Amino acid sequence: MSYFVHADLDAFYASIEQFDHPEYRGKPVIVGGLPGDRRSVVSTASYEARKFGIHSAMPIAKALKLCPGGIYLRGNMKRYREKSSEVMAVFADFSPDLQQLSVDEAFLDITGTEKLFGPPEVLARKLKKAVFEKTGLTVSAGLASNKYTAKIASGMSKPDGLCIIAPGEEERFMLDLPLSKIWGAGGKTQELFARHGLKSCADLHRLTLEILRSLFGKALGAFLYRAVRGQGAETFETERRTRSMSAERTFLYDLYDEFEIETQLFSIASEVFFRLLQTEYLSRTVSIKIRYGEDFSTEGCRETFKNPVNTLNELYDHLLALFHKKYSAGRGIRLLGAGMGNLEPRSAVRQKELFNAAGEKERKLEKSILEINSKFPRAALKRGRLLET
DNA sequence: TCTGGGGTCCTAGGACCC
DNA sequence: TCTGGGGTCCTAGGACCC
Secondary structure (H helix, E strand, O other), X not given: XXXXXXXXXXXXXXXHHHHHOHHXXXXXXXXXXXXXXXXXXXXXXXXXXXXXXXXXXXXXXXXXXXXXXXXXXXXXXXXXXXXXXXXXXHXXXXXXXXXXXXOOEEEEEOOOOHHHHOOXXXXXXXXXXXXXXXXXOOEEEXXXXXXHHHHHHHHHOOOOOEEEOOOOOHHHHHHOOEHXXXXXXXXXXXXXXXXXXXXXXXXXXXXXHXXXXXXXXXXXXXXXXXXXXXXXXXXXXXXXXXXXXXXXEEEEEEEOOHHHHHHHHHHHHHHHXXXXXXXXXXXXXXXXXXXXXXXXXXXEEEEEOOOOOOOHHHHHHHHHHHXXXXXXXXXXXXXXXXXXXXXXXXXXXXXXXXXXHHHHHHHHHHHHHHHHHHHOOOOOOOOHHHHXX
């Protein structure tokens, strides 16, 4: 029998702020933006703030109306990542088979750890206790025979809870759940459920695989079929490598000026490029994203090249061409984004294609710029372009 | 109350080749 | 001549998650 724990920190960012600032404890804390910050949304709301109806992704302006007396913070990702490492280190004490899903959650395969920690339930309680004692944070846990149901269970136990699904009970557990609890079926799929008169997991359970596929599409249909049966859909089973890297910026006010737009595009390109440079990956696909202020509509386009992009200038030239292909001049730009896709490990690329020695040289140069930048952040070598603004 | 940023995967259609 | 089918790669957009 396999056992998995899904461990999920409660209101992670807000809880860290409350840990670091005792005066915030017991009060509504909203991380994401200060009152008056334009175009900001809530990243995390403490449980005290949730009582006012505040939740993630809500505009700060709306949160402020619901809870004018709240403690509003922009947040400090560096601190949150640091705390995340502490928590993950505690998790690692309980299982060598740790799969981190994001900054605040992970699966632990605890199959066969009984001799060390006792039965799964005992381990789960020890884990929660250890996390609290060593980091001051509470964690919710789900315990089940597969990852999918363990993940749903942890969500049911929030905050600071433990939800156990006994082996053999997975299907019954799912059947008792409202459709809204199905992980992987968001707003649009919930609408589809309603349109088809589906009100419960039991309703979904009655449909055949074929019908589910015809109603929801091949992949989602098959996923739902397994999900309502409490079977671990493959979603979390495969170890996944990085496939893309991107950066985007929403501007305080829409951009109209072409020079300003291009300067921003260059700055975003630099960010993505140097982030990629710190990895083992190369990319041959470049993409841009534009969101217009007038109607919040979003467009993008991309292009795949034969060879990987080797330099920042190369990336920027590609991005600029894509941008001008897509952009209708005169429209105000709310958001600009740039991405690199089709990421492949350098070693794989080297084997497949004639190695481009000139490209390699440029890559080294870019890398040394990166190193100088990180050693002397204040005297960073910056492009004239960026200095002009 | 106007709606972040970083990702993943899926779909449908087109290009191209055999 | 007016027409098949499979495979692969690519693109735009969408849904979803944290």
